[in-house]
Amino acid sequence: MADPLAHLRLALMVLTRLPAGRLAAPPPLGAAAWAFPVAGAIAALIPAGVFALAFAALPPLLAALLALAAGMAITGALHEDGLADLADGFGGGRTRERKLEIMRDSRIGSYGVLALILSVGLRAGALAAAPDAGAGALALVAVGTASRAPLAAVMAALPPARAEGLAAAAGAPSVPVWALSVALGLGALLALPAPGLSLAALALAVLAMAWLTRRQIGGHTGDSLGATQQAGEVALWLVLAGGWA
Template sequence: MNHANRYFPLVGFLIALFLSAIYLTFCVILPLNVSVILLVIASLLLTGAFHEDGLADMADGIGGGTTIEQRLVIMKDSRIGTYGTVTLVLSLLLKYTLLLTLANQQLLIPSLILAYTLSRALAASLIFNTTYVVDSAVSKSKPLANRQSLSELIIVVVSGGLALLVLVNEPWFLTLATAIVLVLVVFRTLFRRWLIKRLGGFTGDCLGAAQQMSELLIYLTIVAVSQHYVNNTLLSINGGIL
C-alpha cells in the first residue's frame, strides 16, 4: 500500500472509461444537459465524493483557522462549514458548466479521460517532495502519504502525461498539450508553496483538493483552447467570405 500512489493515474483512467460508458447510455434516452448532471452524480457515487470531501475539508481548515494547529484540527472535523460549503457548491457548479460546454463541443469523453488521469497524477506527485503533516496513526491516507520514490514519481508523471494523447487528432493538440502542462506546472508550484505556508506540508485532504482543482483547470484549459481555435476559424472563414 505504501506504493499505491503510482497507480493513481491508472485508477483515474479506469474511472473515466466507466463514466464515459454511463454518459453514452444516458445520452441515448435523455437530453444532453440532463445526461451531464447525471454524469456528475454518477462520479460522486462511484468515488464516494472522496476528493470533494478533501476539497471541502481543506477549505474549512485553511479558511477557518488562524494557526497550523487550528487548521489541522478543523480539517479533521467531519462537519462542513461555510468555507467548505461555498467551495464545494461553486466547484460542482463550475464542473457541470464546463462538462456541458465540452459535451456541446463533442469533447466530453476525451476530456474526462485526460482530466481524471492527469489530475490524479498531479495530486500523487505532491507526495514526492512535500512534507506530510498529520499523525499517520490517525490519518485516512496513511498508506499513501508516507513516501514516494523517484521511480514511482516517474511512473506517475509518464502515465498521467500519456492521457494527453486522447486529443492527439485535434488540430490544436500541440497548443493544448503545451497549455495544460504549463497550467499544471504553475498550479502545482503555487499550490505546494501555499500548503507549506499554511500547513507546513500536505494532508490527505490536500491531495483530494489538488485532484479536484487540477481537474477543473484541465477542463478550463481545454475549453479555452478549443474556443480560441473555433473563434480563429470563424474569423478566417468570415474574412475569406468578405
C-alpha cells in the same frame, strides 16, 4: 514496484469504491502512488458512458451533472470531501493546529460548501460545452487520469503535515514511482485538444496548491491531496471549455 497488480488494487481501494478484492499484506501507499492515474482512468469509464448516453437524450448541462454524479458515486466523493475540508480549515483556522483540527471535523462549513459549489459548477459547465458525446467522454477519462498524476510528486515533495494519519503512513514515493505517475498523466494529456496549454494549467494549479498547503499547514494531508486533484481537474476543464467555445 515488485507487484504492480497489488499496487493498482490498493490504488483502487483508496481512491474508489470499485471492487478490488482484498490484500493480505498491502504495499505502502507511497509505493503504489504510480497507479493513482490508472485508478482515475478506470473510475472515469462509467461517468464517460453515462455522459455519452445522457448527451443523446438530455440537455448538455444535465448530462454533465449526471456524469459528475456517477463519478462521485464511484469515488465516494473522496476528492470533493478533501476540497471541502481544506477550504473549511484554511478559511476558518488562524493557526496551523486549528486548521488541521478543522480539517478533521466531519462537519462541513460555509467555505467547504462554497468550494464544492464552485468545483462542481465549473466542471459541469465545462463538460456541457463539449461539442459531442465522444469528445466529452474522452475528456472525462483523460482529465480523470491526468488530474491524479501529480499527487505522487506532491507526496514526495512535501512532508506529511501530521505525525500520524494516512499521509504519514503512506510514505514518500520514490523517484521512479512519481516519475511513472507523471508520465502516465502526460500521456493522458495528449488525448486532449491543447496538451501544452493543459499541461501548463495543471502544473500551475498543482504548484499553487503545494505552495498553499506548505504555507498553511507545513505539509500535505489526505485532504490536501484531494483538494489538489480537484484544483488540477478544474484547471484542465477550464482549458477544455476555452477550446470548445
